Amino acid sequence: MASFEETGPRTPVVEPTRVDKVHPRAKLGKSFRVILTLIVTFIMIIPVLVMIMTAFKSRADIVTPPPKVLFHPTLEGFLYLFTDRSLFSPSNLEAARANPGNLDYWQKLALSVGQKINGPSDYVGRLKNSVIIAGTSTILSVILGLFAAYAFSRFKIAGKDDLLFFILSTRMLPGVVVTIPLFLLYKQLGWNDTHIGMIILYTVFNLSFSVWLLKGFIDEIPIEYEEAALVDGYTRLQAFFKIVLPQAVNGIAATTVFCLIFAWNEYAFALMLTSQKARTAPPSIATMLGSGGLEWSAIAAGSLGFLIPVAIVTFVLRDYLLRGVTFGAVRK
Amino acid sequence: MSTIELRQVEKKFGDLHAVKPLDLTIQDGEFIVLLGPSGCGKTTTLRMISGLETVSGGTIWLNGRNVTWLHPSARDIAFVFQFYALYPHLTVWRNIAFPLQAQGESRETVDKRVTEVAQLLRIEHLLGAHPGQLSGGDQQRVALARALVRRPAAFLMDEPLGALDADFRESMRSEIKRLHVLQHATTVYVTHDQIEAMAMGDRIVVMSEAAIQQIGTPSDVYNDPSNLFVARFIGSPGMNLVPGKYADRVVQMAGLDNRYAVPQGWHTALNKGLDGGSDIVVGFRPEAAQINDRGSLVGKVYASEMQGSSAVLHLTINENEIIHIRTDRLIPYPIDTLIHFDINPQMVRFFNPKTEAAIKPEVAQ
Numbered sequence: 001m002a003s004f005e006e007t008g009p010r011t012p013v014v015e016p017t018r019v020d021k022v023h024p025r026a027k028l029g030k031s032f033r034v035i036l037t038l039i040v041t042f043i044m045i046i047p048v049l050v051m052i053m054t055a056f057k058s059r060a061d062i063v064t065p066p067p068k069v070l071f072h073p074t075l076e077g078f079l080y081l082f083t084d085r086s087l088f089s090p091s092n093l094e095a096a097r098a099n100p101g102n103l104d105y106w107q108k109l110a111l112s113v114g115q116k117i118n119g120p121s122d123y124v125g126r127l128k129n130s131v132i133i134a135g136t137s138t139i140l141s142v143i144l145g146l147f148a149a150y151a152f153s154r155f156k157i158a159g160k161d162d163l164l165f166f167i168l169s170t171r172m173l174p175g176v177v178v179t180i181p182l183f184l185l186y187k188q189l190g191w192n193d194t195h196i197g198m199i200i201l202y203t204v205f206n207l208s209f210s211v212w213l214l215k216g217f218i219d220e221i222p223i224e225y226e227e228a229a230l231v232d233g234y235t236r237l238q239a240f241f242k243i244v245l246p247q248a249v250n251g252i253a254a255t256t257v258f259c260l261i262f263a264w265n266e267y268a269f270a271l272m273l274t275s276q277k278a279r280t281a282p283p284s285i286a287t288m289l290g291s292g293g294l295e296w297s298a299i300a301a302g303s304l305g306f307l308i309p310v311a312i313v314t315f316v317l318r319d320y321l322l323r324g325v326t327f328g329a330v331r332k
Numbered sequence: 333m334s335t336i337e338l339r340q341v342e343k344k345f346g347d348l349h350a351v352k353p354l355d356l357t358i359q360d361g362e363f364i365v366l367l368g369p370s371g372c373g374k375t376t377t378l379r380m381i382s383g384l385e386t387v388s389g390g391t392i393w394l395n396g397r398n399v400t401w402l403h404p405s406a407r408d409i410a411f412v413f414q415f416y417a418l419y420p421h422l423t424v425w426r427n428i429a430f431p432l433q434a435q436g437e438s439r440e441t442v443d444k445r446v447t448e449v450a451q452l453l454r455i456e457h458l459l460g461a462h463p464g465q466l467s468g469g470d471q472q473r474v475a476l477a478r479a480l481v482r483r484p485a486a487f488l489m490d491e492p493l494g495a496l497d498a499d500f501r502e503s504m505r506s507e508i509k510r511l512h513v514l515q516h517a518t519t520v521y522v523t524h525d526q527i528e529a530m531a532m533g534d535r536i537v538v539m540s541e542a543a544i545q546q547i548g549t550p551s552d553v554y555n556d557p558s559n560l561f562v563a564r565f566i567g568s569p570g571m572n573l574v575p576g577k578y579a580d581r582v583v584q585m586a587g588l589d590n591r592y593a594v595p596q597g598w599h600t601a602l603n604k605g606l607d608g609g610s611d612i613v614v615g616f617r618p619e620a621a622q623i624n625d626r627g628s629l630v631g632k633v634y635a636s637e638m639q640g641s642s643a644v645l646h647l648t649i650n651e652n653e654i655i656h657i658r659t660d661r662l663i664p665y666p667i668d669t670l671i672h673f674d675i676n677p678q679m680v681r682f683f684n685p686k687t688e689a690a691i692k693p694e695v696a697q
Contacts, residue, residue, distance in 0.1 A: 222415070222417070224413045224415060224417035225417050225419060225420075227384050227404075227411070227413070227417070228411065228413060228417040228419075228478075229419075229430070230383075230384065230403070230404040230405055231382055231383070231384070231404045231405065231407075231409060231410060231411040231488075232405070232410075232430055232431035232434055232478070232482070233405040233431055233434035233435055233482070234405055234434050235403070235405060238434075243419060246421045247420065247421060
């Protein structure tokens with residue numbers, strides 16, 4: 001064998017030896033995956049699209065047998081959603097149609113379907129209730145859950161496993177089963193149809209979930225970080241806020257969204273325990289079915305409005321969520 | 333700077349002793365290495381000094397101050413972790429500044445001190461990076477910087493080089509040693525690597541089974557191990573320990589009919605140390621064996637290992653006893669050759685197999 005000292009390498013290697021070309025079949029596979037993803041996404045989004053379209057359709061367009069894809073958009077649905085109206089008597093209708101001079105857009109729209117606006121509906125109020133109750137209970141359950149999860153994760157607690165199981169067991173019963181006892185309990189306490197009552201209820205319900213979820217996330221943060229902070233001269237609380245919190249942010253975001261979705265969509269308890277003052281959006285949208293025929297466009301518009309807040313929160317937290325909802329499986 | 337004193341410090345988990353009551357005094361500016369196999373209680377001891385672990389008994393004194401029940405943040409010590417424990421969401425600069433900010437130092441002081449310590453460790457160019465972007469060695473430098481920046485009373489290091497590659501470990505070893513010389517800071521260093529311990533420690537505390545086996549300088553624990561465990565654990569390969577029967581100034585070793593004449597100066601000590609029994613263990617380092625055609629001991633070559641500057645011969649002296657002797661690297665010894673050798677009389681040691689303790693020679697040796 002010739003040694004290098006004598007001859008050196010025979011020909012210098014000048015071209016890069018790495019192969020960056022992708023095999024055509026691999027490229028095909030990639031575009032196939034993209035197309036498949038698009039198709040699945042489209043199928044998933046169809047109900048939402050139908051809902052959005054329905055919200056802007058006129059009453060006639062909604063019930064036309066093959067559903068219309070192209071139609072004249074109208075805000076009728078939103079009119080039905082946001083206002084209380086009454087029918088004009090035929091003579092008054094003539095008079096009103098003859099002299100539409102100082103009517104605004106919504107009044108004109110009502111007039112075109114032969115109705116008169118009496119005042120705003122309670123939809124906005126219900127939505128506001130939903131925001132207050134779901135928002136507050138979510139914040140409470142995440143904060144309380146975070147502290148509980150930290151304690152369970154880091155400290156020696158007598159009967160820790162039993163306590164954790166007990167916390168989990170609060171979710172083992174289907175919610176419907178406890179509605180009657182809860183109703184009676186709330187009646188005694190005077191919490192029926194109050195914001196505070198609903199906030200407490202949803203917080204309790206979400207707490208078990210948030211404790212378990214957040215404990216998993218905090219368990220994943222090595223304890224050495226806090227120990228380093230402790231010897232660096234920080235108290236445990238400072239270490240918690242400066243070290244644990246920033247690293248648990250993905251888990252907190254995921255937990256927040258899950259808790260919010262539960263509290264926001266909750267129907268059965270809200271139906272039983274609220275009537276006027278604290279009634280949330282889900283039962284009120286459902287009751288629209290009853291009053292004065294099926295106003296499909298109003299229901300669609302109402303559901304659309306109901307969808308938006310959760311969509312916004314999810315969108316704001318999307319960067320943390322990707323890593324949070326995969327429960328640590330995806331690492332940066 | 334400061335002294336650390338442990339008085340009858342112990343740690344129990346349930347009924348199990350993680351650390352049996354131990355006494356240890358660490359002098360100002362000393363570099364102490366806690367050495368032992370995993371699970372021997374060395375890390376627990378370190379964590380008790382830091383306050384990250386509570387003690388089950390005894391007291392800890394830092395610079396004459398009883399800190400046994402003090403919060404870790406109030407002890408004025410720095411801890412370097414095996415896996416660095418750099419805060420991943422902070423930049424290197426903020427990681428290093430973190431302990432200073434806890435003390436509420438002014439922005440200028442923090443700036444000045446961070447720059448100083450970054451220069452000392454040659455990491456100025458890394459200050460803007462996040463820990464995740466650094467190599468293991470650089471992460472450990474940052475961790476050291478974070479420990480140094482506060483000028484604490486003592487440094488505690490828990491296997492700081494354990495996670496590094498072998499060649500990197502050596503350069504970091506000298507770097508830590510250099511820092512210790514520059515700072516003259518009391519340091520307690522935990523490792524299971526006896527080479528590291530020998531290279532770095534002013535004194536080594538050998539631990540096993542939750543108790544201290546020996547405290548001494550590297551030369552002490554190497555040349556005069558206090559018991560069979562230390563003799564086996566220190567050195568690579570460890571001390572040769574050959575069992576035999578002692579009678580009449582001669583040790584009769586099992587196997588190849590080796591009779592070892594005990595050198596002058598040991599006789600009374602052996603009579604006393606064996607306490608009437610005859611079972612004995614002869615110990616000698618691989619380099620204590622001197623190959624000599626007229627040597628009184630004999631072994632059969634089992635394998636030979638080239639170690640660069642020297643070679644190690646593995647000799648069988650009976651069916652299940654293999655000893656190691658260091659030889660000249662240039663002379664080949666074929667397998668199954670019989671080798672005659674002597675033991676340097678200055679370097680032979682004796683142990684009582686019942687107590688496992690070393691037998692001390694007479695003073696006038």
